[in-house]
Amino acid sequence: MADPSGFMKHSRQDAPKRPVADRLGDWREVYRDQPPADRDQQVRAQATRCMDCGVPFCHSGTAGCPLGNLIPEWNDLVRQGDWQLAGDRLHATNNFPEFTGRLCPAPCEAACVLAISPEAGGAVAIKRVENTIADVAWERGHVEARVSTVSSGRSVAVVGSGPGGLAAAQQLTRAGHEVTVYERDDRLGGLLRYGIPEFKMEKRILDRRLAQLKAEGTKFVTGCEVGVDLSVEELRARHDAVVLAVGALRGRDAPDIPGRRLRGVHLAMDHLVPANKQIEGDGPTPIDARGKHVVIIGGGDTGADCFGTATRQGAASVVQLDQYPRPPDDRDDELSPWPVWPWVLRTYPAHEESGERRFAVAVEKFVGSDGILTSVQLREVEVRKVDGVREVVPVSDEVHVLPADLVLLAIGFEGVEQMPLLDGLGLTLTKRGTLSCGADWQTTAPGVFVCGDAHRGASLVVWAIAEGRSVAHAVDAFLTGASELPAPVHPNALPLAVR
Numbered sequence: 001m002a003d004p005s006g007f008m009k010h011s012r013q014d015a016p017k018r019p020v021a022d023r024l025g026d027w028r029e030v031y032r033d034q035p036p037a038d039r040d041q042q043v044r045a046q047a048t049r050c051m052d053c054g055v056p057f058c059h060s061g062t063a064g065c066p067l068g069n070l071i072p073e074w075n076d077l078v079r080q081g082d083w084q085l086a087g088d089r090l091h092a093t094n095n096f097p098e099f100t101g102r103l104c105p106a107p108c109e110a111a112c113v114l115a116i117s118p119e120a121g122g123a124v125a126i127k128r129v130e131n132t133i134a135d136v137a138w139e140r141g142h143v144e145a146r147v148s149t150v151s152s153g154r155s156v157a158v159v160g161s162g163p164g165g166l167a168a169a170q171q172l173t174r175a176g177h178e179v180t181v182y183e184r185d186d187r188l189g190g191l192l193r194y195g196i197p198e199f200k201m202e203k204r205i206l207d208r209r210l211a212q213l214k215a216e217g218t219k220f221v222t223g224c225e226v227g228v229d230l231s232v233e234e235l236r237a238r239h240d241a242v243v244l245a246v247g248a249l250r251g252r253d254a255p256d257i258p259g260r261r262l263r264g265v266h267l268a269m270d271h272l273v274p275a276n277k278q279i280e281g282d283g284p285t286p287i288d289a290r291g292k293h294v295v296i297i298g299g300g301d302t303g304a305d306c307f308g309t310a311t312r313q314g315a316a317s318v319v320q321l322d323q324y325p326r327p328p329d330d331r332d333d334e335l336s337p338w339p340v341w342p343w344v345l346r347t348y349p350a351h352e353e354s355g356e357r358r359f360a361v362a363v364e365k366f367v368g369s370d371g372i373l374t375s376v377q378l379r380e381v382e383v384r385k386v387d388g389v390r391e392v393v394p395v396s397d398e399v400h401v402l403p404a405d406l407v408l409l410a411i412g413f414e415g416v417e418q419m420p421l422l423d424g425l426g427l428t429l430t431k432r433g434t435l436s437c438g439a440d441w442q443t444t445a446p447g448v449f450v451c452g453d454a455h456r457g458a459s460l461v462v463w464a465i466a467e468g469r470s471v472a473h474a475v476d477a478f479l480t481g482a483s484e485l486p487a488p489v490h491p492n493a494l495p496l497a498v499r
Contacts, residue, residue, distance in 0.1 A: 003079065006048035007114055012122040013046060015131075020353050024312055027198040027279055029102075030349040036139070043078060043132045046125040049114065050075035057111040058126060061489055063339040064111035066466040067100075068488045069093045071108060071126055078129055087137035090130065093488070095167045095465060096209055098138070099192065101131025102201045104462045105301070105346075107495065111339035118330060138208065145215035150176040154479045157182060157239040159226050159421065162190025163461050164452025165245030166213065167468025168475070171485050173218045175476050180239070181218060184225035187280065190247060192461075194273045197305050199312065199349075203280070225419075232424030241447050241475050244435060245468065246419070248453035252412045254297070259366025264373030268302045268410035275309050290314040293403040295376050297321050297363060298410030301348075306408045308350030318355030319402060323381055323392055326359040341495065361400070362392050366407065376404045413458040432457055437491055441474040449475055455491065463489075 003009075016032045017023070023030050034042075050072055058064040058071045065071065070089050077086035090097050104127065109115065112123035137143050154177050158169045161183040173179045187193050189206050214220065226235055235242065251267040254260055266287055274285035289310035296303045296310070299322030310318050331342040351357060358378075365377040378400040381392050415433015416422070422429070425445045430436050434457050435450045437443050443450050451471035452464040466489045476483035 003048050004051045006079070007051055007121055007124075010045045010049050012049065012125055013042060014125055015128050017349060017352075023199065023349075024353060027312060029202055030199055036136075039132065040081075040083075040136070043129055044081060047075040047078035047129050049121070050079075050124045050126075051113070053113040055113075057113065057339040058108040058124075060111060060339070061466075061493060062495055064108040066107075066463050066489050066493065066495070067093050067469070069108065069130070074133060075124065075126075075129060078133065083133065083136045083140070084142050086133050087142050090133050091137070091143075093486070095170050095469065096163060097130050098134040098205050098209070099163060099201070100462050100465065101127055101134050102205070103196060104460060107341055107460075107462075110341050115331070116338045143212065145212050146174055147216055148174050148176045151178075152176045152480060154178070154241070155180070155239045156241045156243065156475060156479075157226075157235055158243045158245055160190060160245035160247060160452075160454070161188045161220070162245060162247055162452060162464060163192060164454075164464035164468040164471075165190070165243065166209075167465045168243050168245060168451060168472045169218045169468075170213055170216065171469055171472030172475060173213070173216050175472070175483070175485055177476070177479065179218050181220045182224050182226050182230065182235075183220065183222045184229075186223050188220055188222060191249075194276045195269065195302075195305075197272065197276065197309050198279050199308055200305070225421075227420030227422075227424050232421060236447075240479055241449065242425075243471055243475060244421075244443070244448065244450045244454055245452045245464075246416060246421070246454045248413050248415045248434065248458045250414045250417045250433060251409070252414050254363075254409055254411065257363055257366060259368055259373070262366050262368040262373040263371055264368070264405055265366055265407045266409065268296075268298070268306050268408045271306055271406075271408050272302075272309060275313070287406070288313055289318075289406055291316050292405035294318045294406045294408065295321065295363075295402055295404045296408045296410055298412070299324065299357070299359075300410065300412070302412075303408075303410035304348040304350050306410055307348070307355060308353065310406070310408075311350065311354045315355075315406075317403075320351075320355065320357045321361050321363065321378070322357065322359045323362045323383055324359065325382075362394075363407075364394070364399070366404075367401075373404055373407060376402050376407060378402060413453075415457060416454050439491060440478070441471045441491055442478070447478070449478075467491075 074086040074089040106127040108126045109123040114120045115123040158165045158181045169179045271287045278285045294310045294315045327345040336342040361378045362381045367375045379394040380396040441449045451467040470487040473483045473485040473487035
């Protein structure tokens with residue numbers, strides 16, 4: 001096991017970022033390309049901080065990693081310089097560590113034993129180690145297509161090519177099934193392609209993994225909305241089982257705020273998707289922040305994505321609004337005791353580049369002229385729960401006015417979009433806007449399974465991959481009677497209190 005005193009020898013160091021001026025001049029990832037020798041030496045030191053803690057909550061499915069990543073094992077292998085075996089250990093539990101290493105908020109780090117006390121120097125930089133292991137594996141040619149040597153003679157359809165669908169497809173293809181992934185967009189990847197900005201993950205990272213899946217035998221059909229371009233009857237006739245990995249893309253709106261229909265007020269994804277398509281070479285985005293005063297409503301990941309996108313587009317100003325009070329800089333043990341996900345201020349790279357954030361405020365009115373947005377009116381608020389119902393209550397009579405030419409609503413998602421596919425399968429959504437399933441991941445439609453955001457609501461990339469792997473186990477058992485594929489999570493699995 002790793003050096004138990006390593007955390008006393010080395011301080012935590014996150015990956016170095018490129019200068020802000022350089023980042024704002026292009027769409028490349030924010031982190032600096034280091035000489036491999038320097039990078040590897042630094043990351044080996046970071047892996048050495050992982051100690052023999054005895055109870056590694058980092059890979060606990062309820063507190064840390066739902067994939068059950070063998071974090072202490074591959075940390076120690078990196079410490080020893082055995083990058084190839086570290087890559088093997090990492091890929092044993094995670095199909096796409098280069099995705100999670102870039103995009104996951106790292107509940108594993110929040111559950112790290114070293115996160116208990118600030119005096120210990122902070123959690124092990126698990127995310128940085130994971131990402132480097134994955135990058136080294138690709139650089140050194142350790143990632144190869146794993147073509148199944150057996151054939152089950154059974155066929156599976158996966159609807160949706162986000163991380164959950166891709167994980168399920170890869171696992172089932174490797175188990176010997178004939179798998180076809182149907183994607184309604186013109187390119188593969190779902191939100192990995194069109195929801196995640198290029199500066200968080202360059203799409204070449206996605207494309208090289210898709211090439212591996214294709215080499216392994218997974219088939220892909222793009223520009224095909226099942227239930228419209230391909231009937232549900234034809235889908236069921238072609239395949240022995242169906243996996244629904246359609247995401248939860250129905251954006252939450254704010255129809256009750258006066259002025260919502262003014263030109264210039266948009267849902268966040270209406271901004272992010274065409275911005276990503278422009279980078280793919282599809283022509284100018286219809287919602288461009290250049291020269292505009294941008295107000296982003298919502299303090300989460302999607303809001304930060306809009307923040308960085310608007311800044312790179314050349315916005316005149318960017319302000320992000322959060323109705324909750326400013327979180328503390330350090331974990332409050334009474335509010336979020338270790339190892340649960342802590343309520344702390346999370347600063348994304350985009351926030352370091354420009355603009356400002358305001359807390360404990362909410363928009364009470366969008367103001368415009370001739371149908372065009374010109375400003376927003378704000379009030380200071382407090383979020384309360386009354387009889388279990390959340391209410392946003394103004395706490396001041398003072399009205400603040402912000403200039404605004406573009407408002408982006410990044411206030412979450414309400415669940416699965418209504419689509420002909422669901423009607424054709426006879427499936428209805430739960431009160432949470434999701435698709436329910438039994439303990440075997442099967443919906444009320446026989447032979448139809450569900451995973452990822454469509455099942456649990458908008459969540460983390462690591463949970464989508466974990467559910468994709470688990471549903472693959474269930475589908476394999478459904479088709480063959482038993483399965484040796486891993487199943488890291490149960491359909492009812494939930495993380496420890498995540499705010």
